[in-house]
Amino acid sequence: xxKVKVEFQxxxxxxxxxxxxxxxxxxxEPGEFFALLGPSGSGKSxxxxxxxxxxxxxxGRVLVDGEDISAVPPWKRDIGMxxxxxxxxxxxxxxxxxxxxxxxxxxxxxxxxxxVAAALDLVGLTELAARRPSQLSxxxxxxVALARTIAIEPKVxxxxxxxxxxxxxxxxxxxxxxxALQRKLGVTTIFVTHDQEEALSISDxxxxxxxxxxxxxxxxxxxxxxxxxxxxxxxxGTINLFAGTLSAGAGAMLFESEALGTxxxxxxxxVSPGEVEIAFRPHVVALxxxxxxxxxxxxxxxxxxxxxxxxxxxxxYTVESGDAEIIADQAHYTGxxxxxxxxxxxxxxxxxxxxxxxx
Amino acid sequence: MSRRxxxxxxxxALVIALFLLVFxxxxxxxVMFVAFTNSDGSLTFAHFRSFFQLTLMREAFYNSxxxxxxxxxxxxxxxxxxxxxxxxxxxxxxxxxxxxxVLPLIMPPFVGATAMQLLFGRxxxxxxxxxxxxxxxxxxxxxxxxxxxxxxxxYFPFILLNLTVALNNIDSAMEESAQNLGASGFRLFxxxxxxxxxxxxMAGAALVFLKVFDDVATPLxxxxxxxxxxxxxxxxxxxxxxxxxxxxxxxxxxxxxxAALWGSTWVMRGKDYATLQRGGSSLATRKxxxxxxxxxxxxxxxxLLLVLSPHLGLVLxxxxxxxxxxxxxxxxxxxxxxxxxRDSPFMLWNSLLYCGIAAGLDVAIGTAIAYxxxxxxxxxxxxxxxxxxxxxxxxxxxxxxxxxxTFRGFDLPFTxxxxxxxWMIIAFAFTVRRLxxxxxxxxxxxxxxxxxxxxxxxxxxxxxxxTIFRIVVPLMAGGILAGFVTSFLTAAVEISATLMLVSAxxxxxxxxxxxxxxxxxxxxxxxxxxxxxxxxxxxxxxxASHRIMRARSLRFETLQLxx
Numbered sequence: 001x002x003k004v005k006v007e008f009q010x011x012x013x014x015x016x017x018x019x020x021x022x023x024x025x026x027x028x029e030p031g032e033f034f035a036l037l038g039p040s041g042s043g044k045s046x047x048x049x050x051x052x053x054x055x056x057x058x059x060g061r062v063l064v065d066g067e068d069i070s071a072v073p074p075w076k077r078d079i080g081m082x083x084x085x086x087x088x089x090x091x092x093x094x095x096x097x098x099x100x101x102x103x104x105x106x107x108x109x110x111x112x113x114x115x116v117a118a119a120l121d122l123v124g125l126t127e128l129a130a131r132r133p134s135q136l137s138x139x140x141x142x143x144v145a146l147a148r149t150i151a152i153e154p155k156v157x158x159x160x161x162x163x164x165x166x167x168x169x170x171x172x173x174x175x176x177x178x179x180a181l182q183r184k185l186g187v188t189t190i191f192v193t194h195d196q197e198e199a200l201s202i203s204d205x206x207x208x209x210x211x212x213x214x215x216x217x218x219x220x221x222x223x224x225x226x227x228x229x230x231x232x233x234x235x236x237g238t239i240n241l242f243a244g245t246l247s248a249g250a251g252a253m254l255f256e257s258e259a260l261g262t263x264x265x266x267x268x269x270x271v272s273p274g275e276v277e278i279a280f281r282p283h284v285v286a287l288x289x290x291x292x293x294x295x296x297x298x299x300x301x302x303x304x305x306x307x308x309x310x311x312x313x314x315x316x317y318t319v320e321s322g323d324a325e326i327i328a329d330q331a332h333y334t335g336x337x338x339x340x341x342x343x344x345x346x347x348x349x350x351x352x353x354x355x356x357x358x359x
Numbered sequence: 360m361s362r363r364x365x366x367x368x369x370x371x372a373l374v375i376a377l378f379l380l381v382f383x384x385x386x387x388x389x390v391m392f393v394a395f396t397n398s399d400g401s402l403t404f405a406h407f408r409s410f411f412q413l414t415l416m417r418e419a420f421y422n423s424x425x426x427x428x429x430x431x432x433x434x435x436x437x438x439x440x441x442x443x444x445x446x447x448x449x450x451x452x453x454x455x456x457x458x459x460x461v462l463p464l465i466m467p468p469f470v471g472a473t474a475m476q477l478l479f480g481r482x483x484x485x486x487x488x489x490x491x492x493x494x495x496x497x498x499x500x501x502x503x504x505x506x507x508x509x510x511x512x513x514y515f516p517f518i519l520l521n522l523t524v525a526l527n528n529i530d531s532a533m534e535e536s537a538q539n540l541g542a543s544g545f546r547l548f549x550x551x552x553x554x555x556x557x558x559x560x561m562a563g564a565a566l567v568f569l570k571v572f573d574d575v576a577t578p579l580x581x582x583x584x585x586x587x588x589x590x591x592x593x594x595x596x597x598x599x600x601x602x603x604x605x606x607x608x609x610x611x612x613x614x615x616x617x618a619a620l621w622g623s624t625w626v627m628r629g630k631d632y633a634t635l636q637r638g639g640s641s642l643a644t645r646k647x648x649x650x651x652x653x654x655x656x657x658x659x660x661x662x663l664l665l666v667l668s669p670h671l672g673l674v675l676x677x678x679x680x681x682x683x684x685x686x687x688x689x690x691x692x693x694x695x696x697x698x699x700x701r702d703s704p705f706m707l708w709n710s711l712l713y714c715g716i717a718a719g720l721d722v723a724i725g726t727a728i729a730y731x732x733x734x735x736x737x738x739x740x741x742x743x744x745x746x747x748x749x750x751x752x753x754x755x756x757x758x759x760x761x762x763x764x765t766f767r768g769f770d771l772p773f774t775x776x777x778x779x780x781x782w783m784i785i786a787f788a789f790t791v792r793r794l795x796x797x798x799x800x801x802x803x804x805x806x807x808x809x810x811x812x813x814x815x816x817x818x819x820x821x822x823x824x825x826t827i828f829r830i831v832v833p834l835m836a837g838g839i840l841a842g843f844v845t846s847f848l849t850a851a852v853e854i855s856a857t858l859m860l861v862s863a864x865x866x867x868x869x870x871x872x873x874x875x876x877x878x879x880x881x882x883x884x885x886x887x888x889x890x891x892x893x894x895x896x897x898x899x900x901x902x903a904s905h906r907i908m909r910a911r912s913l914r915f916e917t918l919q920l921x922x
Binding site: 052053073075079083085087089090091100105148149152 | 809811812814815816817818819820821822823825826829830833834836
């Protein structure tokens with residue numbers, strides 16, 4: 001399959017007075033596995049439907065392989081979409097569902113037959129070709145939907161929350177399979193999800209949407225390590241956020257806040273002095289008994305354990321330090337020191353792990 | 360799916376609008392126009408004044424309201440206990456009640472009315488027995504009582520079926536949370552269960568009122584003439600098409616029907632909340648106690664006997680040589696059937712033809728309106744739906760009068776035949792009258808269809824038109840078939856508009872034939888025979904379509920899964 005580039009240029013879309021998408025500029029590289037991540041109502045599904053031709057933006061252009069497809073009707077776009085509810089037609093067998101798009105393309109009968117067989121083979125459903133959708137499990141239905149879409153060899157593959165209707169175990173299994181299939185076909189794939197774990201685990205790059213605006217585009221690691229703003233920081237993973245003032249000190253920046261006191265930050269952050277927020281992940285906080293030796297250069301705070309949650313791989317502590325509540329994740333292994341609610345503790349954080357966000 | 364519309368869709372909408380305009384809107388407005396204007400076209404209320412100055416008309420007006428209202432009351436007395444039993448108790452009668460519910464709908468009230476007279480009249484079977492044993496005579500079939508009794512017996516299923524569905528749709532969590540907060544017994548029923556089921560009851564009650572108000576043939580067969588529908592019919596047919604009193608009666612009938620319909624939706628506006636949540640279950644059913652069981656089964660047996668009596672009576676009558684002043688006929692014969700097969704098979708063919716045309720047009724228009732309304736942004740699509748549905752509040756007599764007045768003076772193209780005596784006009788009247796039911800069926804089945812089903816087809820390369828024919832219509836097939844069957848079967852027993860519009864016996868459908876026979880004592884036998892044949896055919900059709908639809912619904916379970 002030829003790999004194709006997808007570009008959005010200044011897309012804006014509103015349903016009546018509700019603005020759904022604003023100033024969307026985005027380029028998805030050929031062969032990329034790209035995720036649109038955002039909470040419900042963020043406009044991510046609408047953006048997907050813009051590519052498929054089911055939603056019409058009031059302004060802006062969509063380019064597929066350099067060609068403007070804004071005026072092309074959905075049935076002439078050659079862009080395959082897998083629907084969230086699969087949208088399998090109950091009056092047709094699995095075989096007929098998969099054959100539909102090929103028949104609409106007026107392919108000779110034996111070619112239809114061959115391609116249906118190939119698509120079903122690819123998703124491992126050859127034996128179930130004569131069944132009806134109602135006789136299949138959720139996972140099997142999803143494979144049929146996938147086979148039906150890739151049978152037409154689309155230029156771009158769109159997946160609308162493809163894993164949301166599956167149970168937790170199957171979801172993890174299917175996302176690995178989905179990625180393997182995409183790599184095999186090499187087709188540019190755009191994938192909508194509200195589940196950040198899903199987006200981060202399999203995508204090459206992710207665009208995070210909120211209120212119809214793209215907040216950040218980047219690789220999963222970039223999003224996690226360098227969130228562009230408060231929304232991204234909160235939405236991708238768990239984070240501690242404190243408001244305060246940033247000022248220049250002697251050879252370093254000083255962050256002052258009521259909750260945490262004064263913290264010295266090494267290096268020059270990208271944010272100019274003034275009102276800012278400081279952010280750090282729970283797992284970069286190390287807990288120890290008060291007075292235990294701490295490496296030089298670490299930020300040190302005292303506090304008391306307010307609550308704890310045992311989550312298997314780690315224990316999540318909520319520590320009260322002055323007026324602040326700090327979340328600290330401590331790796332758990334047999335024999336690890338654990339702290340009980342009410343116990344006094346010492347917190348240590350590497351200053352390099354602190355992110356400064358403009359407010 | 361892009362919610363837009365294209366030229367073929369707009370053209371289709373225009374054709375449908377034109378049809379509704381010519382065969383529904385203009386005739387109804389013509390009737391109103393005549394009622395409110397002088398012969399020179401100036402506005403007047405004089406016709407209304409003279410209408411209410413006539414004692415007979417005033418009585419007819421009150422009688423119509425009384426019969427409509429009392430029919431609802433008596434229907435409720437039949438239906439409420441039955442609905443309650445099926446929803447609240449584990450008992451074996453549920454299936455029986457369902458059947459019971461359909462049975463009277465197959466046979467229109469005017470067909471069985473004569474038989475009911477012979478069974479329950481002053482010298483009918485029941486009163487002969489009661490007189491012999493207890494010297495008692497029940498005035499069940501005296502005057503207006505007769506109409507109320509016969510109508511209620513035939514139309515209570517509307518309340519029963521609607522109420523049963525409403526009760527079954529109440530989530531058991533509603534009831535359980537009330538119990539959890541301390542409510543039980545009758546208070547629980549009065550404060551939670553009944554209010555939740557009320558919309559279903561109101562819908563059924565409004566339908567009963569409309570049906571009774573619309574019915575002209577049953578009172579006439581029972582010799583009751585002082586009601587509005589009968590008076591409108593007499594005024595136009597005996598005094599003439601120009602007599603304004605008939606039009607005034609018509610306008611009053613339309614207003615009363617609209618008021619009943621509007622009233623029931625107004626009372627219930629914003630209160631239709633009895634919907635089953637996903638994964639919820641219906642009300643818990645309990646075991647019947649011994650006294651409850653006695654009452655429940657006793658009531659069912661009584662209602663069952665009453666429901667079956669017009670059918671049994673009709674069969675007896677159809678085989679009787681003579682039947683008067685005796686509990687059952689004294690002599691039996693096959694002559695009645697011989698007479699029917701000799702004289703009137705053409706009426707059955709006429710019925711088949713008219714109802715086939717009407718039902719076909721109904722589902723075609725219904726499917727088109729449903730699609731235009733739910734899947735395009737065509738301007739005026741809701742108006743189309745509203746007009747088509749409004750036909751439900753137009754009594755058949757009024758529609759018939761409207762046709763006669765509107766189309767008088769028009770000849771059939773290329774002939775000298777007046778348009779009003781062309782048989783197709785009966786088929787068009789059937790089409791308009793049954794359209795609301797077919798339309799609702801089509802709309803419901805398209806609403807169940809998730810738009811992603813169509814988007815998936817478009818995404819895979821099927822154009823708008825191809826998607827409609829390969830995906831939408833096949834998936835709507837169940838609803839379309841149900842609409843066709845309902846239209847066909849109910850048109851087969853239509854009589855109100857037919858009575859106005861049949862101009863030559865050779866064009867008459869079977870329902871008209873039955874009515875005509877029943878007018879004379881000697882015609883009763885053959886009339887009953889024709890009735891039995893019609894009811895059998897309609898019943899067979901209902902049964903066959905039920906079988907087909909059950910087979911289909913099993914195959915399409917996923918439709919529900921995808922909702």
